[in-house]
Amino acid sequence: MTFDFGLVFSSIPKMLEGLGLTIELLLLSSFIGLVLAVITLLMRISGRWFLVAPAVVYIYIFRGTPILVQIFVIYHGLPQFEFIREGIFWPFLREPFWCCVLALSLNAGAYVSEILRGGVLGVDKGLLEAASALGISKPHRFIYITSPIAIRLSLPAYSNDIISMTKATALASTVTLLDMTGVARTLVAETFAPYEIFISVAIIYMVIAWLVQKGFGLAEQRMSRHLKPTAG
Protein backbone atom coordinates (compact mmCIF):
# COMPACT_ATOMS: atom_id res chain seq x y z
CA MET A 1 0.00 0.00 0.00
CA THR A 2 1.49 3.33 -1.05
CA PHE A 3 0.35 6.90 -0.92
CA ASP A 4 -0.18 7.89 -4.57
CA PHE A 5 0.68 11.59 -4.92
CA GLY A 6 0.02 11.56 -8.65
CA LEU A 7 -3.60 10.73 -7.94
CA VAL A 8 -3.83 13.59 -5.44
CA PHE A 9 -2.50 16.11 -7.97
CA SER A 10 -4.69 14.86 -10.79
CA SER A 11 -7.83 15.15 -8.67
CA ILE A 12 -7.13 18.63 -7.29
CA PRO A 13 -9.04 20.46 -10.11
CA LYS A 14 -12.17 18.40 -9.41
CA MET A 15 -11.87 19.03 -5.70
CA LEU A 16 -11.60 22.77 -6.27
CA GLU A 17 -14.89 22.66 -8.18
CA GLY A 18 -16.40 21.10 -5.08
CA LEU A 19 -14.75 23.75 -2.94
CA GLY A 20 -16.78 26.42 -4.77
CA LEU A 21 -20.04 24.74 -3.80
CA THR A 22 -18.88 24.22 -0.22
CA ILE A 23 -18.03 27.92 0.14
CA GLU A 24 -21.31 28.96 -1.51
CA LEU A 25 -23.23 26.79 0.95
CA LEU A 26 -21.21 28.16 3.86
CA LEU A 27 -21.59 31.85 2.97
CA LEU A 28 -25.30 31.67 2.08
CA SER A 29 -26.35 29.65 5.10
CA SER A 30 -24.23 31.57 7.58
CA PHE A 31 -25.70 34.85 6.31
CA ILE A 32 -29.32 33.64 6.40
CA GLY A 33 -28.58 31.93 9.70
CA LEU A 34 -27.30 35.18 11.18
CA VAL A 35 -30.46 37.04 10.11
CA LEU A 36 -32.62 34.29 11.64
CA ALA A 37 -30.48 34.35 14.78
CA VAL A 38 -30.94 38.10 15.28
CA ILE A 39 -34.72 37.79 14.80
CA THR A 40 -34.83 34.86 17.24
CA LEU A 41 -32.68 36.75 19.73
CA LEU A 42 -34.97 39.79 19.62
CA MET A 43 -37.99 37.53 20.15
CA ARG A 44 -36.24 35.74 22.98
CA ILE A 45 -35.30 38.89 24.93
CA SER A 46 -38.55 40.73 24.16
CA GLY A 47 -40.11 39.47 27.39
CA ARG A 48 -43.50 38.81 25.76
CA TRP A 49 -44.53 35.19 26.11
CA PHE A 50 -46.07 34.85 22.63
CA LEU A 51 -42.72 35.87 21.13
CA VAL A 52 -40.48 34.08 23.62
CA ALA A 53 -42.27 30.71 23.39
CA PRO A 54 -41.88 30.15 19.60
CA ALA A 55 -38.23 31.22 19.80
CA VAL A 56 -37.52 28.78 22.64
CA VAL A 57 -39.30 25.93 20.84
CA TYR A 58 -37.41 26.67 17.61
CA ILE A 59 -34.05 26.67 19.39
CA TYR A 60 -34.92 23.51 21.34
CA ILE A 61 -35.94 21.55 18.24
CA PHE A 62 -33.02 22.56 16.04
CA ARG A 63 -30.40 22.10 18.71
CA GLY A 64 -31.81 18.76 19.80
CA THR A 65 -31.80 16.95 16.45
CA PRO A 66 -28.94 15.99 14.13
CA ILE A 67 -28.43 18.22 11.08
CA LEU A 68 -28.45 15.14 8.86
CA VAL A 69 -31.98 14.32 10.04
CA GLN A 70 -33.03 17.94 9.44
CA ILE A 71 -31.68 17.81 5.89
CA PHE A 72 -33.51 14.54 5.26
CA VAL A 73 -36.79 15.87 6.67
CA ILE A 74 -36.56 18.92 4.40
CA TYR A 75 -35.22 17.27 1.25
CA HIS A 76 -36.92 13.85 1.30
CA GLY A 77 -39.76 14.64 3.68
CA LEU A 78 -41.42 17.87 2.54
CA PRO A 79 -42.40 16.64 -0.97
CA GLN A 80 -44.78 14.22 0.76
CA PHE A 81 -47.29 17.08 0.97
CA GLU A 82 -49.37 18.16 -1.97
CA PHE A 83 -49.41 21.83 -0.97
CA ILE A 84 -45.61 21.97 -0.96
CA ARG A 85 -45.33 20.37 -4.38
CA GLU A 86 -47.85 22.88 -5.69
CA GLY A 87 -46.74 25.87 -3.63
CA ILE A 88 -44.63 28.78 -4.79
CA PHE A 89 -41.50 27.52 -3.04
CA TRP A 90 -41.40 24.24 -4.94
CA PRO A 91 -38.77 25.41 -7.49
CA PHE A 92 -36.48 26.00 -4.49
CA LEU A 93 -37.45 23.01 -2.35
CA ARG A 94 -36.98 20.70 -5.33
CA GLU A 95 -33.28 21.55 -5.47
CA PRO A 96 -31.01 19.72 -3.02
CA PHE A 97 -28.86 22.87 -2.86
CA TRP A 98 -31.63 25.08 -1.46
CA CYS A 99 -32.79 22.31 0.88
CA CYS A 100 -29.29 22.18 2.34
CA VAL A 101 -29.12 25.95 2.60
CA LEU A 102 -32.48 25.94 4.40
CA ALA A 103 -31.49 23.20 6.84
CA LEU A 104 -28.08 24.69 7.58
CA SER A 105 -29.50 28.21 8.01
CA LEU A 106 -32.24 27.07 10.37
CA ASN A 107 -29.66 25.14 12.32
CA ALA A 108 -27.22 28.05 12.44
CA GLY A 109 -30.02 30.41 13.44
CA ALA A 110 -30.78 28.32 16.52
CA TYR A 111 -27.15 28.01 17.63
CA VAL A 112 -26.09 31.58 16.86
CA SER A 113 -29.08 33.12 18.62
CA GLU A 114 -27.98 31.34 21.80
CA ILE A 115 -24.44 32.63 21.31
CA LEU A 116 -25.70 36.19 20.81
CA ARG A 117 -27.93 35.87 23.86
CA GLY A 118 -24.85 34.94 25.87
CA GLY A 119 -23.23 38.13 24.58
CA VAL A 120 -26.24 40.29 25.44
CA LEU A 121 -26.44 38.83 28.94
CA GLY A 122 -22.73 39.53 29.37
CA VAL A 123 -23.12 43.29 28.95
CA ASP A 124 -22.40 45.13 32.18
CA LYS A 125 -25.64 46.23 33.90
CA GLY A 126 -24.00 49.44 35.07
CA LEU A 127 -23.55 50.66 31.51
CA LEU A 128 -27.24 50.24 30.78
CA GLU A 129 -28.18 51.96 34.03
CA ALA A 130 -25.88 54.83 33.17
CA ALA A 131 -27.47 55.06 29.72
CA SER A 132 -30.99 55.13 31.10
CA ALA A 133 -29.91 57.75 33.65
CA LEU A 134 -28.74 59.85 30.69
CA GLY A 135 -32.24 59.53 29.24
CA ILE A 136 -31.34 57.28 26.30
CA SER A 137 -34.39 55.39 25.07
CA LYS A 138 -34.61 51.61 25.15
CA PRO A 139 -34.14 51.02 21.36
CA HIS A 140 -31.19 53.40 21.31
CA ARG A 141 -29.68 51.66 24.33
CA PHE A 142 -29.90 48.35 22.49
CA ILE A 143 -28.41 49.69 19.25
CA TYR A 144 -25.63 51.90 20.60
CA ILE A 145 -24.64 50.24 23.86
CA THR A 146 -25.75 46.60 24.09
CA SER A 147 -25.06 45.55 20.49
CA PRO A 148 -21.43 46.63 20.07
CA ILE A 149 -20.42 45.05 23.38
CA ALA A 150 -22.51 41.92 22.82
CA ILE A 151 -21.01 41.43 19.35
CA ARG A 152 -17.50 41.64 20.75
CA LEU A 153 -18.34 39.20 23.56
CA SER A 154 -19.90 36.64 21.23
CA LEU A 155 -17.21 36.73 18.52
CA PRO A 156 -15.09 33.78 19.81
CA ALA A 157 -18.12 31.50 20.11
CA TYR A 158 -19.41 32.72 16.75
CA SER A 159 -16.15 31.82 15.01
CA ASN A 160 -16.43 28.30 16.47
CA ASP A 161 -19.94 28.10 15.09
CA ILE A 162 -18.79 29.12 11.61
CA ILE A 163 -16.19 26.35 11.79
CA SER A 164 -18.85 23.80 12.71
CA MET A 165 -20.97 25.15 9.86
CA THR A 166 -18.06 24.54 7.49
CA LYS A 167 -17.95 20.97 8.70
CA ALA A 168 -21.72 20.62 8.46
CA THR A 169 -21.65 21.56 4.75
CA ALA A 170 -20.02 18.15 4.19
CA LEU A 171 -23.45 16.63 4.91
CA ALA A 172 -24.68 18.11 1.62
CA SER A 173 -22.98 15.16 -0.06
CA THR A 174 -25.65 12.86 1.40
CA VAL A 175 -28.35 14.49 -0.74
CA THR A 176 -26.48 14.05 -4.04
CA LEU A 177 -24.79 17.47 -3.98
CA LEU A 178 -21.24 17.53 -5.32
CA ASP A 179 -19.61 19.67 -2.70
CA MET A 180 -16.03 18.89 -1.71
CA THR A 181 -17.00 15.76 0.22
CA GLY A 182 -19.40 14.73 -2.53
CA VAL A 183 -16.64 15.03 -5.15
CA ALA A 184 -14.28 13.08 -2.89
CA ARG A 185 -16.82 10.30 -2.45
CA THR A 186 -17.32 9.91 -6.21
CA LEU A 187 -13.55 9.94 -6.75
CA VAL A 188 -13.08 7.25 -4.11
CA ALA A 189 -15.82 5.17 -5.69
CA GLU A 190 -13.93 5.39 -9.01
CA THR A 191 -10.36 4.89 -7.80
CA PHE A 192 -10.83 3.21 -4.43
CA ALA A 193 -7.99 5.21 -2.93
CA PRO A 194 -9.67 6.51 0.24
CA TYR A 195 -6.56 7.78 2.01
CA GLU A 196 -5.24 9.94 -0.84
CA ILE A 197 -8.54 11.59 -1.71
CA PHE A 198 -10.17 11.94 1.71
CA ILE A 199 -7.02 13.19 3.41
CA SER A 200 -6.40 15.86 0.76
CA VAL A 201 -10.00 17.05 1.13
CA ALA A 202 -9.65 16.98 4.92
CA ILE A 203 -6.59 19.23 4.60
CA ILE A 204 -8.61 21.74 2.55
CA TYR A 205 -11.30 21.77 5.25
CA MET A 206 -8.65 22.32 7.90
CA VAL A 207 -7.23 25.25 5.94
CA ILE A 208 -10.71 26.82 5.77
CA ALA A 209 -11.17 26.29 9.52
CA TRP A 210 -7.76 27.83 10.16
CA LEU A 211 -8.54 30.85 7.97
CA VAL A 212 -11.88 31.39 9.73
CA GLN A 213 -10.18 31.20 13.11
CA LYS A 214 -7.42 33.63 12.10
CA GLY A 215 -9.91 36.04 10.51
CA PHE A 216 -12.12 36.17 13.57
CA GLY A 217 -9.06 36.40 15.80
CA LEU A 218 -7.99 39.56 13.95
CA ALA A 219 -11.52 40.99 14.11
CA GLU A 220 -11.65 40.32 17.83
CA GLN A 221 -8.28 41.93 18.39
CA ARG A 222 -9.42 45.00 16.52
CA MET A 223 -12.70 45.24 18.42
CA SER A 224 -11.03 44.96 21.80
CA ARG A 225 -8.12 47.29 21.06
CA HIS A 226 -9.46 49.78 23.62
CA LEU A 227 -8.92 47.16 26.33
CA LYS A 228 -5.20 46.95 25.74
CA PRO A 229 -2.95 49.21 27.79
CA THR A 230 -1.60 51.93 25.50
CA ALA A 231 2.01 51.49 24.54
CA GLY A 232 4.66 53.72 26.14
Add this chain to the structure above:
Amino acid sequence: MIILRIFAISLVLAVIIGLIGSAMKLSRSRLAQSIANVYTVVFRGTPELLVLLIVYFGAAVTLTAIAQSFDPSIKFIDVPPFWAGAFAIALIVGAYMTETFRGAFLGVEPGLVEAARALGLSNFQTFVYVRIPQMWRLALPNFGNHMLSLMKDTALISVIGVEEILFVAEMATTVTLKPFTMYIVVALIYLCITSVITLVVMALEKYANKHLATSR
Protein backbone atom coordinates in the same frame (compact mmCIF):
# COMPACT_ATOMS: atom_id res chain seq x y z
CA MET B 1 -31.13 0.68 20.03
CA ILE B 2 -28.07 0.66 17.80
CA ILE B 3 -27.57 4.39 18.23
CA LEU B 4 -27.65 3.99 22.02
CA ARG B 5 -25.04 1.22 21.84
CA ILE B 6 -22.84 3.33 19.58
CA PHE B 7 -23.40 6.25 21.95
CA ALA B 8 -22.31 4.23 24.99
CA ILE B 9 -19.26 2.69 23.30
CA SER B 10 -18.07 5.95 21.77
CA LEU B 11 -18.65 7.85 25.00
CA VAL B 12 -16.44 5.48 27.00
CA LEU B 13 -13.75 5.54 24.29
CA ALA B 14 -13.96 9.33 23.96
CA VAL B 15 -13.54 9.84 27.71
CA ILE B 16 -10.50 7.56 27.72
CA ILE B 17 -9.04 9.36 24.69
CA GLY B 18 -9.82 12.72 26.30
CA LEU B 19 -8.08 11.79 29.55
CA ILE B 20 -4.99 10.48 27.73
CA GLY B 21 -4.95 13.48 25.37
CA SER B 22 -5.25 16.06 28.12
CA ALA B 23 -2.60 14.28 30.19
CA MET B 24 -0.33 14.43 27.12
CA LYS B 25 -1.06 18.13 26.58
CA LEU B 26 -0.23 18.91 30.20
CA SER B 27 2.84 16.68 30.33
CA ARG B 28 6.34 18.12 30.22
CA SER B 29 7.32 16.03 27.21
CA ARG B 30 7.49 18.14 24.04
CA LEU B 31 6.77 15.10 21.87
CA ALA B 32 3.61 14.12 23.77
CA GLN B 33 2.42 17.74 23.66
CA SER B 34 2.83 18.06 19.93
CA ILE B 35 1.20 14.69 19.20
CA ALA B 36 -1.82 15.73 21.26
CA ASN B 37 -1.90 19.16 19.57
CA VAL B 38 -1.84 17.69 16.08
CA TYR B 39 -4.57 15.25 17.10
CA THR B 40 -6.94 17.95 18.37
CA VAL B 41 -6.29 20.32 15.45
CA VAL B 42 -6.89 17.58 12.87
CA PHE B 43 -10.03 16.12 14.40
CA ARG B 44 -11.62 19.45 15.26
CA GLY B 45 -10.99 20.87 11.79
CA THR B 46 -12.22 17.95 9.68
CA PRO B 47 -15.92 17.34 9.02
CA GLU B 48 -17.34 14.46 11.07
CA LEU B 49 -18.62 12.76 7.92
CA LEU B 50 -15.16 12.82 6.35
CA VAL B 51 -13.53 11.31 9.46
CA LEU B 52 -16.12 8.56 9.39
CA LEU B 53 -15.44 7.83 5.72
CA ILE B 54 -11.67 7.87 6.21
CA VAL B 55 -11.87 5.48 9.17
CA TYR B 56 -14.31 3.12 7.45
CA PHE B 57 -12.77 2.94 3.97
CA GLY B 58 -9.24 3.49 5.22
CA ALA B 59 -9.50 0.60 7.68
CA ALA B 60 -10.81 -1.65 4.91
CA VAL B 61 -7.91 -0.78 2.59
CA THR B 62 -5.27 -1.05 5.31
CA LEU B 63 -6.53 -4.36 6.67
CA THR B 64 -6.79 -5.79 3.16
CA ALA B 65 -3.21 -4.76 2.41
CA ILE B 66 -1.98 -6.28 5.66
CA ALA B 67 -3.91 -9.50 5.08
CA GLN B 68 -2.66 -9.74 1.50
CA SER B 69 0.94 -9.57 2.65
CA PHE B 70 0.29 -12.77 4.63
CA ASP B 71 -2.04 -14.52 2.22
CA PRO B 72 -2.17 -13.17 -1.37
CA SER B 73 -5.39 -15.07 -2.11
CA ILE B 74 -7.45 -12.69 0.07
CA LYS B 75 -9.31 -10.22 -2.15
CA PHE B 76 -11.00 -7.89 0.29
CA ILE B 77 -11.62 -7.58 4.01
CA ASP B 78 -14.86 -6.02 5.14
CA VAL B 79 -14.68 -3.86 8.25
CA PRO B 80 -17.80 -3.99 10.42
CA PRO B 81 -19.34 -0.52 9.88
CA PHE B 82 -20.69 -0.50 13.44
CA TRP B 83 -17.21 -0.57 14.99
CA ALA B 84 -15.73 1.75 12.38
CA GLY B 85 -18.52 4.22 13.18
CA ALA B 86 -18.13 3.93 16.94
CA PHE B 87 -14.37 4.38 16.67
CA ALA B 88 -14.59 7.35 14.29
CA ILE B 89 -17.11 9.16 16.50
CA ALA B 90 -14.98 8.44 19.56
CA LEU B 91 -11.95 9.96 17.83
CA ILE B 92 -13.86 13.14 16.95
CA VAL B 93 -15.49 13.65 20.34
CA GLY B 94 -12.24 12.60 22.04
CA ALA B 95 -10.54 15.63 20.49
CA TYR B 96 -13.14 17.96 22.03
CA MET B 97 -12.95 16.09 25.35
CA THR B 98 -9.17 16.57 25.34
CA GLU B 99 -9.60 20.34 25.23
CA THR B 100 -12.33 20.35 27.89
CA PHE B 101 -10.40 18.11 30.26
CA ARG B 102 -7.23 20.14 29.74
CA GLY B 103 -9.04 23.30 30.80
CA ALA B 104 -10.60 21.53 33.76
CA PHE B 105 -7.27 20.06 34.93
CA LEU B 106 -5.77 23.54 34.82
CA GLY B 107 -8.64 24.71 37.01
CA VAL B 108 -7.79 22.27 39.82
CA GLU B 109 -6.35 24.16 42.73
CA PRO B 110 -2.57 23.58 42.82
CA GLY B 111 -2.66 23.45 46.64
CA LEU B 112 -4.65 20.20 46.52
CA VAL B 113 -2.07 18.60 44.26
CA GLU B 114 0.75 19.80 46.48
CA ALA B 115 -1.06 18.42 49.53
CA ALA B 116 -1.42 15.06 47.79
CA ARG B 117 2.31 15.07 47.04
CA ALA B 118 3.10 15.96 50.62
CA LEU B 119 1.00 13.00 51.76
CA GLY B 120 3.24 10.77 49.65
CA LEU B 121 0.79 9.92 46.86
CA SER B 122 2.42 8.86 43.61
CA ASN B 123 1.87 10.75 40.37
CA PHE B 124 -0.64 8.18 39.21
CA GLN B 125 -2.49 8.17 42.54
CA THR B 126 -2.69 11.96 42.52
CA PHE B 127 -4.11 11.81 39.01
CA VAL B 128 -6.80 9.26 39.86
CA TYR B 129 -7.78 10.27 43.41
CA VAL B 130 -7.25 14.04 43.41
CA ARG B 131 -7.11 15.54 39.94
CA ILE B 132 -9.91 13.58 38.26
CA PRO B 133 -12.55 14.02 40.99
CA GLN B 134 -11.71 17.73 41.17
CA MET B 135 -11.67 18.46 37.46
CA TRP B 136 -14.83 16.47 36.82
CA ARG B 137 -16.95 19.18 38.38
CA LEU B 138 -15.39 21.88 36.19
CA ALA B 139 -15.64 19.81 33.02
CA LEU B 140 -19.33 18.89 33.44
CA PRO B 141 -21.06 21.71 31.50
CA ASN B 142 -18.86 21.25 28.42
CA PHE B 143 -18.92 17.50 28.86
CA GLY B 144 -22.71 17.65 28.61
CA ASN B 145 -22.48 19.56 25.33
CA HIS B 146 -20.04 17.01 23.94
CA MET B 147 -22.41 14.19 24.90
CA LEU B 148 -25.15 15.95 22.96
CA SER B 149 -23.01 16.37 19.85
CA LEU B 150 -21.89 12.74 20.19
CA MET B 151 -25.52 11.66 20.24
CA LYS B 152 -26.25 13.73 17.15
CA ASP B 153 -23.17 12.40 15.36
CA THR B 154 -24.56 8.87 15.64
CA ALA B 155 -27.03 9.82 12.87
CA LEU B 156 -24.07 9.91 10.45
CA ILE B 157 -23.34 6.20 10.64
CA SER B 158 -26.33 5.45 8.42
CA VAL B 159 -24.10 6.80 5.62
CA ILE B 160 -21.75 3.82 5.93
CA GLY B 161 -24.67 1.39 6.08
CA VAL B 162 -25.25 0.68 9.75
CA GLU B 163 -28.91 -0.16 10.18
CA GLU B 164 -29.75 2.49 12.76
CA ILE B 165 -32.93 4.55 12.91
CA LEU B 166 -32.20 6.89 10.01
CA PHE B 167 -31.35 3.90 7.82
CA VAL B 168 -34.50 2.06 8.90
CA ALA B 169 -36.55 5.20 8.22
CA GLU B 170 -35.13 5.26 4.68
CA MET B 171 -36.10 1.62 4.22
CA ALA B 172 -39.57 2.27 5.63
CA THR B 173 -40.03 5.20 3.26
CA THR B 174 -39.66 2.98 0.23
CA VAL B 175 -42.59 0.91 1.51
CA THR B 176 -44.90 3.50 3.03
CA LEU B 177 -44.06 6.39 0.64
CA LYS B 178 -44.44 8.76 3.59
CA PRO B 179 -40.91 10.18 4.01
CA PHE B 180 -41.95 13.16 6.12
CA THR B 181 -43.71 11.03 8.73
CA MET B 182 -40.78 8.62 8.93
CA TYR B 183 -38.06 11.25 9.28
CA ILE B 184 -40.06 13.33 11.74
CA VAL B 185 -40.33 10.26 13.96
CA VAL B 186 -36.54 9.92 13.78
CA ALA B 187 -36.17 13.60 14.71
CA LEU B 188 -38.55 13.15 17.66
CA ILE B 189 -36.60 10.14 18.91
CA TYR B 190 -33.39 12.17 18.81
CA LEU B 191 -35.15 15.07 20.52
CA CYS B 192 -36.27 12.77 23.35
CA ILE B 193 -32.80 11.29 23.81
CA THR B 194 -31.06 14.68 23.79
CA SER B 195 -33.62 16.01 26.29
CA VAL B 196 -32.90 13.10 28.61
CA ILE B 197 -29.15 13.75 28.30
CA THR B 198 -29.68 17.44 29.10
CA LEU B 199 -31.72 16.55 32.20
CA VAL B 200 -29.12 14.00 33.35
CA VAL B 201 -26.31 16.55 32.96
CA MET B 202 -28.34 19.13 34.90
CA ALA B 203 -28.89 16.61 37.71
CA LEU B 204 -25.19 15.67 37.70
CA GLU B 205 -24.20 19.34 37.89
CA LYS B 206 -26.50 19.83 40.85
CA TYR B 207 -25.00 16.75 42.51
CA ALA B 208 -21.43 17.84 41.80
CA ASN B 209 -21.97 21.33 43.21
CA LYS B 210 -24.00 20.16 46.20
CA HIS B 211 -21.35 21.28 48.68
CA LEU B 212 -21.43 24.79 47.21
CA ALA B 213 -25.21 25.16 47.20
CA THR B 214 -25.71 24.46 50.91
CA SER B 215 -23.39 27.25 51.96
CA ARG B 216 -25.61 29.84 50.35
